[in-house]
Amino acid sequence: MSRKPRPICPVCGQRAVRSETKYGLRHDCCGLWSWGNKPLADADTHKARSEAHRVFDVLWRSGHLSRGEAYQALSWATGWPEADCHMMHMPKERAALVPAAVRRIWAAL
Ligand SMILES: [Zn+2]
Numbered sequence: 001m002s003r004k005p006r007p008i009c010p011v012c013g014q015r016a017v018r019s020e021t022k023y024g025l026r027h028d029c030c031g032l033w034s035w036g037n038k039p040l041a042d043a044d045t046h047k048a049r050s051e052a053h054r055v056f057d058v059l060w061r062s063g064h065l066s067r068g069e070a071y072q073a074l075s076w077a078t079g080w081p082e083a084d085c086h087m088m089h090m091p092k093e094r095a096a097l098v099p100a101a102v103r104r105i106w107a108a109l
Contacts, residue, residue: 007027009032016032016034016040053088056087071085074101074102
């Protein structure tokens with residue numbers, strides 16, 4: 001596995017502390033954390049993103065859409081480019097809009 005530089009903490013400007021967990025590589029600093037080598041995020045952001053994913057994933061886990069189609073549908077329902085539809089990179093304000101967008105998708109299926 002490649003050892004990329006640890007993400008920089010936006011609060012203190014230091015490199016985050018890396019640890020190997022049973023869930024994979026984790027980085028921590030100043031109450032923020034991330035998985036893999038993603039930028040650090042606060043608890044509210046993680047919560048909004050995981051809630052967005054939970055609601056969104058039902059679209060393709062249920063078999064109503066393929067995973068790719070579900071992302072296309074989210075782009076359609078939000079007006080965001082598909083490249084901006086990946087929840088793990090969304091700011092919390094955007095992730096918070098996903099559940100309503102998913103309801104629009106269900107209504108259109
Ligand atoms: Zn820090």
